[in-house]
Amino acid sequence: MLVLAITFKSTAQERAVRFIDAEGQTLAEIPAHHQNDQVYLPVDAVKQVIDPRATHQYNHPRKRLTLKTKGRQIRLQMGRSAISIEPDGQTLTLATPPITIAQQPMLPVDFFRQLLPILNNVEVIYNPNLNKLQIRSKNTWTPGETDNLQNWTIIIDPGHGGSDDGCTSSTGIFEKNIVLALAQQLQKRIKQQGIQVHLTREKDTNKTHFERIQIAEQNRGQLFLSLHCNTSFSPHEKGIRIYLNNPKGRIRFPSPTQPALIGQQLKVLAQVNFLKQSQDFAHALQTELNFLTETPIKTINLPLIALSEAYMPAVVLELGYLSNVEDLEKLSNAEYTENVVQAITRALQRYISSINQQTAPTAPEE
Ligand SMILES: [Zn+2]
Known part of the structure; x- marks a missing residue:
């Protein structure tokens, strides 16, 4: 039993919390203590991620911590969730109270999640599974006045459907169902932003590529996002992939004896005109979805016949491998x-803002 307890203690303390910026670059990596499913950071972390000039005082007998930063005094009591911020007279309830570990005051990760927006006027997103906390400027993410979100129409294309199941997991889960459920969730979320969304299929029905593109064109879509899942012979292959329709991309076959198929030989029409915008959206997706993954997401350029007729920027998002247990x-x-849906929605906002900055002050052409 003793051995077990020691092992647990040593592994429990090892994982650091990584603070990253909006582009995914590491700002600080701080060794953390894990206790009772909560993550705690030393008080010095405040200097690293909130304010290098912050000071603190800790009253050991009373277990009271006072932090001074940015003209404010923040008072915390170990074991209590309520904190006070002077001179604002504001009180805040932390989701997790601060505690002492080895008689030192420790701040829960929630302290940073909740205080950073107030003290540094930023937006914070926390991924508890990967211990990543992303700090991003608030202004980037609220649509500006020129963004005219109502002018935007997004087409979400849940792949397969009807008799076409797409890939199937060994447990009998169909790609067509996963992508439809996610598309519907995404539609709801994006609509809340005031952006118009159309799905190429609302139900478990067959649709040809041509019909999907037709729906996109009839609804005057400005961006085509096709959702799929992957499968592989290797059970280890996993992760999200982003595919761009690039006629100059190459299809490589797994076997080195088979020649690569060069894209220029395939029929690629109008879609190529939107390559730059497709790349911008793919990059936005990559940046946002990287937050959810341990390893960076790959973007792959391919001549994709399914997208080649779409007269709008288009991207295929493969959500994961149904042949992989973790995925x-x-x-x-x-x-x-839900996290994936949020990340895609943020990618969309990022993309729309970037396009509108390029074309402002006029609205996108119709
Ligand atoms: Zn598929």
Whole structure:
């Protein structure tokens, strides 16, 4: 039993919390203590991520911590969730109270999640599974007046449907169902932003590529996002992939004896005119979705016949491998898919803002 307890203690303290910026660059990596499913950071972390000139005083007998930063005094009592901020006279309730570990005051990660927006006027997103906390400027993410979100129409294309199941997991889960559920969730979320959204299929129905593109064109879509899942012979292959329709991309076959198929030989029409914008959206997706993953997401350029007729920027997002146990588990987890939906929505905002900055002050052409 003793051995077990020691092992647990040493591994429990090892994982650091990584603070990253909006582009995914590491700002600080701070060794953390993990206790009772909560993550705690030393008080000095305040200097690293909130304010290098912050000072603090800790009253050991009373277990009271006073932090001075940016003209404010923040008072905390170990074991209590309520904190006071002077001179604002503001009180805040932390989701997790600060505690002492080895007689030192420790701040829960929630302290940073909740205080950073107030003290540094930023937006914070926390990924508890990967211990990543992203700090991003608030202004970037609220649509500006020139953004005219109502002018935007996004087409979401849940791949496959009807008799076409797409890939199937060994447990009998169909790609067509995963992508439709996520598309519907995404539609709801994006609509809340005031952006118009159309799905190429609302139900479990067959649709040809041509019909999908037709729906996109009829609804005057300005961006085509096709959702799929992957499968592989290797059970280890996993992760999200982003595919761009680039006629200059190459299809490589797994076997080195088979020649690569060069894209210029394929029929690629109007879509090529939107390559730059497709790349911008793919990059936005990559940046946002990287927050959810341990390893950076790959973007792959391919001549994609399915997208080649779409007269708008287009990207294929492969959400994960149904042949991989971890991916399958994630895609069956409502919290994970909600995080994916949020990341895609943020990518969309990022993309729209960048396009509008390029074309401002006039609205996108119709
Ligand atoms: Zn597919």
